[in-house]
Amino acid sequence: xxxxxxxxxxxxxxxxxxxxxxxxxxxxxxxVGLGLGFLIPYxxxxxxxVGAHFGQLRWQLPTRVYARPLLLAQGLAMDARTLKTELDxxxxxxxxxxxxxxxxxxDGGRWRIASRGFQDVAGMVGPSRIEVVLSGNRVAxxxxxxxxxxxxxxxxxxxxxxxxxxxxxxxxxxxxxxxVPELLITGxxxxxxxxxxxxxxxxxxxxxxxxxxxxRSGGQTKQGASTLTQQLARSGLLGIGQEQTLTRKFNEILxxxxxxxxxDKRTILETYLNQVYLGQRGAQEIRGVAAGAxxxxxxxxxxLSTEQVALLVGIIRGPSWYDPRRNPERARARRDxxxxxxxxxxxxxxAELARAQKAPxxxxxxxxSTSANRFPAYVDLVRRQLARDYPADALQxxxxxxxxxxxxxxxxxxxxxxxxxxxxxxxRKRPPLQAGLVLTDVHEGEVRAVVGSRDxxxxxxxxxxxxxxxxxxxIKPFVYLLALAQPGRWSLASFVDDSPVTITLDNGKRWSPGxxxxxxxxxxxxxxxxxxxxxxATVRVGMQVxxxxxxxxxxxLAGIHADPNPSLILGAMDQSPYAMAQLYQFLASDGxxxxxxxxxxxxxxDGKVVNRYDKAPAPAQEGDAIAARLxxxxxxxxxxxxxxRQLVADGLGRLNAAGKTGTSNDGRDSWxxxxxxxHLAVIWVGNDQNEMTGLYxxxxxxxxxxxxxxRLPSAPLQVADKGIDWQWVVxxxxxxxxxxxxxxxxxxxxxAPAYQPCVYANPDPYYQQQGQQDDGREGGWRSWFGWGDxxxxxxxxxxxxxxxxxxxxxxAP
Numbered sequence: 001x002x003x004x005x006x007x008x009x010x011x012x013x014x015x016x017x018x019x020x021x022x023x024x025x026x027x028x029x030x031x032v033g034l035g036l037g038f039l040i041p042y043x044x045x046x047x048x049x050v051g052a053h054f055g056q057l058r059w060q061l062p063t064r065v066y067a068r069p070l071l072l073a074q075g076l077a078m079d080a081r082t083l084k085t086e087l088d089x090x091x092x093x094x095x096x097x098x099x100x101x102x103x104x105x106x107d108g109g110r111w112r113i114a115s116r117g118f119q120d121v122a123g124m125v126g127p128s129r130i131e132v133v134l135s136g137n138r139v140a141x142x143x144x145x146x147x148x149x150x151x152x153x154x155x156x157x158x159x160x161x162x163x164x165x166x167x168x169x170x171x172x173x174x175x176x177x178x179x180v181p182e183l184l185i186t187g188x189x190x191x192x193x194x195x196x197x198x199x200x201x202x203x204x205x206x207x208x209x210x211x212x213x214x215x216r217s218g219g220q221t222k223q224g225a226s227t228l229t230q231q232l233a234r235s236g237l238l239g240i241g242q243e244q245t246l247t248r249k250f251n252e253i254l255x256x257x258x259x260x261x262x263x264d265k266r267t268i269l270e271t272y273l274n275q276v277y278l279g280q281r282g283a284q285e286i287r288g289v290a291a292g293a294x295x296x297x298x299x300x301x302x303x304l305s306t307e308q309v310a311l312l313v314g315i316i317r318g319p320s321w322y323d324p325r326r327n328p329e330r331a332r333a334r335r336d337x338x339x340x341x342x343x344x345x346x347x348x349x350x351a352e353l354a355r356a357q358k359a360p361x362x363x364x365x366x367x368x369s370t371s372a373n374r375f376p377a378y379v380d381l382v383r384r385q386l387a388r389d390y391p392a393d394a395l396q397x398x399x400x401x402x403x404x405x406x407x408x409x410x411x412x413x414x415x416x417x418x419x420x421x422x423x424x425x426x427x428r429k430r431p432p433l434q435a436g437l438v439l440t441d442v443h444e445g446e447v448r449a450v451v452g453s454r455d456x457x458x459x460x461x462x463x464x465x466x467x468x469x470x471x472x473x474x475i476k477p478f479v480y481l482l483a484l485a486q487p488g489r490w491s492l493a494s495f496v497d498d499s500p501v502t503i504t505l506d507n508g509k510r511w512s513p514g515x516x517x518x519x520x521x522x523x524x525x526x527x528x529x530x531x532x533x534x535x536x537a538t539v540r541v542g543m544q545v546x547x548x549x550x551x552x553x554x555x556x557l558a559g560i561h562a563d564p565n566p567s568l569i570l571g572a573m574d575q576s577p578y579a580m581a582q583l584y585q586f587l588a589s590d591g592x593x594x595x596x597x598x599x600x601x602x603x604x605x606d607g608k609v610v611n612r613y614d615k616a617p618a619p620a621q622e623g624d625a626i627a628a629r630l631x632x633x634x635x636x637x638x639x640x641x642x643x644x645r646q647l648v649a650d651g652l653g654r655l656n657a658a659g660k661t662g663t664s665n666d667g668r669d670s671w672x673x674x675x676x677x678x679h680l681a682v683i684w685v686g687n688d689q690n691e692m693t694g695l696y697x698x699x700x701x702x703x704x705x706x707x708x709x710x711r712l713p714s715a716p717l718q719v720a721d722k723g724i725d726w727q728w729v730v731x732x733x734x735x736x737x738x739x740x741x742x743x744x745x746x747x748x749x750x751x752a753p754a755y756q757p758c759v760y761a762n763p764d765p766y767y768q769q770q771g772q773q774d775d776g777r778e779g780g781w782r783s784w785f786g787w788g789d790x791x792x793x794x795x796x797x798x799x800x801x802x803x804x805x806x807x808x809x810x811x812a813p
Contacts, residue, residue: 061172061399061605065162065379067406068446068600069120072132073153076139077678077713082409083111083134089159089408091298101127102303109134112145116300118157121403121601121609130154137713159408162373162382164396171281173290174399174605177270181302183347184289184309185269190345191313191338193228196269200260202227202253229256231316232272278312279319281367286319296324298364306348307356310338311363324363331361376459377452378406381578381598384465389611390602399605404598405446405614410439410679410712414449415456417707422454422685425700431691435704436463437683438581438596442675445585445594445617450578468574469669469684473533473697474662475571477587477631478553480530480538482545485627487748490541492527492630493729498537503566513539513570516663516696527745530634531642533661535570542569557593558583571662580673581682587632587658588675590720591625592617626723626748632658633719633746643698644674650706656717659705661697668692670700677715681705725749730758 070086072078087094087104098105098112105112110133117127129145132154144151163171177185189196226234233256259268277285278292286295289312293301296315297308304312314334315322324331336357343353373379382404386395395402418435425433439449452462461467483490498521503511513535515521521534529537542550543566551564560583562573578596585594600614620628635658638644643661647653659674670685670693685700687693693700727734728742732753735742739758747753 061174062170063164063395063398063400063402064160064173065164065382065402065404066158067161067404067408069118069125069155069158071153071155072130072139072142074139074142077137077715078134078139079137079713080106080109080134081711082713083132085409085412086159086407087113087156089412090157091159091294091300092156093299099129100303102300109140113156115154115156116302119401119603119607120155120158121603121612121614125155125157128154158403161375161404161406161408162379164373164398164402170285170287171291171295172274172287173294174274175288175290175301177266177273179301180273180289181304181309183306183342184301184304184313185273186345186347187309187313187338187342188273188316189228190341190347192231192316194345196228197265199227199229200257202230202256227256228272229259229268232256232268232275233259276316277319278315279323295367296363305356305359305362306342306352307335307339307359308362310342310356311335311361314338324361328361335361373459374457375406375411375450377456377462377464378404378411378447378450378598380452380462381447381450381465385597385599385613386602400610401603403600403603405441405444405448405600406598407448410708411449411451413708413711414439414451414681416711417704418451418454418456421700421704421707425685425695425703430693431687431689433685433693433700434463434688435683435685435701436465436467436577437681437704438464438578439679439681439708440581440585440588440596442585442588442678442680444614445589445592445596446600446614447581447596447598448679450598463577463684465576465578467576467684469576469686470571470664471573471575471580472571472662472664472669472671473535474580474584474660474671474673474682475550475554475568475573476530476533476538477635477660478557478583479542479545479550479569480526480634481587481627481631482549482553483526483541484630484748485623486545487751490526491745491747491751492525492634493732493743493745493747493753494526495523495732496526496529496537497540498522498524498529498534501536501539503539503543505566511566513567527634527637528642530631531638533638533643539566539569542566554583557586571664577682577684580671581680584673584675584680584682586624587628587635588680589617589620589628590632591620591628593620622723625720629719629724630746630748632717635660636717636719639674644672644702646698646702647674647706650710652706652709654716655709655714657709658717659702661702663696666692667694667696670695670702671697672701672705674702674705674709675717676709677717679709679712679714681708723749725752727752729753730756 067089070090091102092113093103094105095103096105097103098114101114101116103114110131112129112131114129115125115127118125130151131141131143131145133140133143142151142154143149144154230253263271274288274290276289276292277287278289279286279295281295286292290301292312293299293304293308296312297304299308311324311331311334314337315324315331317334321327322331322334339348339353339356342348343350348356382402383395386402414437418437422433422435433454435451435454437449437451438447440447450462450464452464452466453460483494484492498515500512500514500520505511515535516533520536521532524534524537526537526541528534529541546564547566547568548564550568551562554560554562558579560573560575560579562568565572582596585596586592594617597613601612602610604610636656638661639647639657639659640653644657644659647657647659655676657674657676659672662671662673663669664671668686668690671683673680673682675681683701683704685693685695685704725747726744727747728737728739729735729745730739730742733756734753735756736758737744742758
């Protein structure tokens with residue numbers, strides 16, 4: 001067999017060893033090809049995911065609901081307790097200096113407040129430092145400390161009262177990188193990613209270092225090596241809380257490389273600051289450094305101290321593990337580690353390091369104002385008023401700022417008054433009591449407080465808006481309003497017959513309402529009939545002004561539809577506290593028709609005001625204003641010496657309040673509507689099952705009103721004299737002020753009775769008769785017909801003729 005010789009340069013792959021190398025190379029190339037064939041489309045897929053979802057990381061914004069900004073103006077009713085309540089609600093801190101934004105200090109009645117600046121529906125309000133002096137339960141002066149001059153008023157940023165989340169329960173407040181303190185930006189990089197400015201998404205040297213530490217410790221020690229970009233990819237695109245695997249780590253690295261390739265460092269860092277996970281409250285995730293500052297410290301991001309910045313940066317590594325409320329020692333160690341890194345990189349000096357390490361953690365006892373809804377009844381009213389312009393799902397997670405009219409102090413006082421009063425009224429013989437109330441501003445029609453339940457934090461049935469209860473005698477002032485709008489026929493001094501009355505209804509039945517004290521009072525002045533809430537006299541007046549006109553009036557003023565039956569005169573209709581507040585707003589506002597509103601305006605995520613609801617009401621017509629003033633004067637008499645006189649005994653005589661009690665049949669519902677120079681509150685107390693409570697208006701709801709206004713600063717009620725002529729009257733004639741038996745009445749200007757010189761020598765015996773105190777009760781009607789019956793005016797019994805007048809009662813000096 002011939003021998004075949006191989007040249008040295010011949011290919012050795014023909015040998016068995018060469019065959020193996022060839023196969024290895026082929027397999028390697030095939031693997032690379034397969035890898036590239038998989039990796040390239042997979043990378044393209046991940047790139048698409050980054051493009052589709054990275055921008056949305058900045059879109060997950062809850063809608064926030066704010067109270068009204070606190071106005072501090074010279075002469076405004078205000079006391080120290082209320083001012084502190086308002087400041088605390090807005091997360092201001094008493095630091096003894098009042099220099100840093102969001103802080104205050106006080107020395108006696110002198111308060112120094114540093115506001116943060118804020119955006120309102122009326123425009124931007126910049127940060128400021130003011131000095132407010134309180135004296136005599138009023139604002140004596142307001143001074144701008146920066147400009148060193150007195151100012152008439154100043155406004156402070158509002159408290160957040162609710163947050164409306166979208167599908168994701170994420171608390172987040174977007175900030176631009178310019179709004180983030182420099183120490184937080186640089187400190188974050190010092191602790192988490194020193195090479196952030198230079199790497200391209202991953203830190204290979206750091207990864208090798210971490211691997212070496214892990215291997216050397218036998219897996220006992222693990223060192224993190226993720227860059228800020230990798231952390232952003234992990235939390236924003238992969239999702240937190242899942243077990244770390246090689247696949248997830250591989251995806252995380254690819255995501256980080258792709259993010260760095262698509263976006264600049266500023267965008268990445270800003271997104272990280274708004275996305276980073278910083279804690280949990282129930283199902284609610286705390287996302288972003290701004291929300292984290294509020295959640296842990298109750299402070300604005302700009303107000304954080306060095307040690308608080310270090311703690312916020314430190315707990316990024318593990319918010320649950322380093323939770324400063326549950327694990328304070330662990331959190332302190334982590335904070336001090338971050339401070340060392342700050343010092344090591346030259347961000348703070350030796351003195352600041354030593355001071356910060358000695359400082360307490362500075363966290364709040366409870367999470368900051370990030371709860372979804374601390375005031376469910378008020379926010380329910382907000383939702384209802386926005387429903388016309390915003391469907392429910394359009395509000396949640398839309399990133400809007402809803403600016404409301406709530407006063408945190410008024411809300412707190414209302415809640416406290418309900419709690420204390422109902423607790424004092426609870427007993428075994430009485431069914432469980434509930435309450436609903438609405439408190440408004442009489443100048444603009446803004447709703448300051450709403451309580452929908454004695455458990456005011458409970459979500460669900462909102463009695464202030466939804467409860468439909470018989471209103472009883474609080475409807476009576478509107479019967480008299482119609483009468484007084486006819487000054488040629490009626491005045492506060494007019495005589496009315498309060499003897500037994502019977503009305504024949506269109507169905508042939510007879511209705512004979514009586515007074516709650518089971519007495520008749522004969523011939524009485526109209527003002528006394530209203531102040532003492534006498535039913536018989538009121539029915540006579542109501543039948544003369546006609547129930548149909550009463551129904552038309554309440555429909556015009558409040559949009560309330562009621563059957564014009566004679567029993568409407570005594571309150572035979574079911575309404576909510578909110579509806580009655582809308583009705584009474586006409587009287588409290590001096591005759592203006594003011595639509596009540598809880599929402600002042602809505603601002604979108606870009607800071608643009610998209611809707612305003614705080615338009616000024618139309619001025620009152622002259623006749624409306626004068627009639628409203630006359631009714632107000634009568635209801636001031638109700639507080640001084642009528643059914644509401646307990647308020648004077650409670651020490652509230654200083655307010656010169658006007659008010660009207662109301663009680664439904666058998667004491668099932670207790671009502672009170674009362675107002676001062678600044679506020680109106682309408683309150684209902686009763687039982688959800690319509691059981692008898694044994695309460696009158698004065699013994700139930702009025703006690704809640706007293707509890708509110710014994711704390712809430714409010715200006716005294718001063719009735720304007722425009723269009724009013726005050727005259728001293730005896731019988732039906734004007735006379736001299738010193739005339740025995742003379743009593744002072746308010747008349748529509750030009751309609752006072754003719755003057756007659758004093759001719760009476762003895763005091764009015766009628767006044768002596770009325771000096772006997774009644775028991776403060778009122779209200780109630782005895783209905784002898786079905787609720788669905790309507791009265792036919794053609795079948796009405798004719799009005800009772802007025803009896804001959806008696807001498808007028810004298811007014812107590």
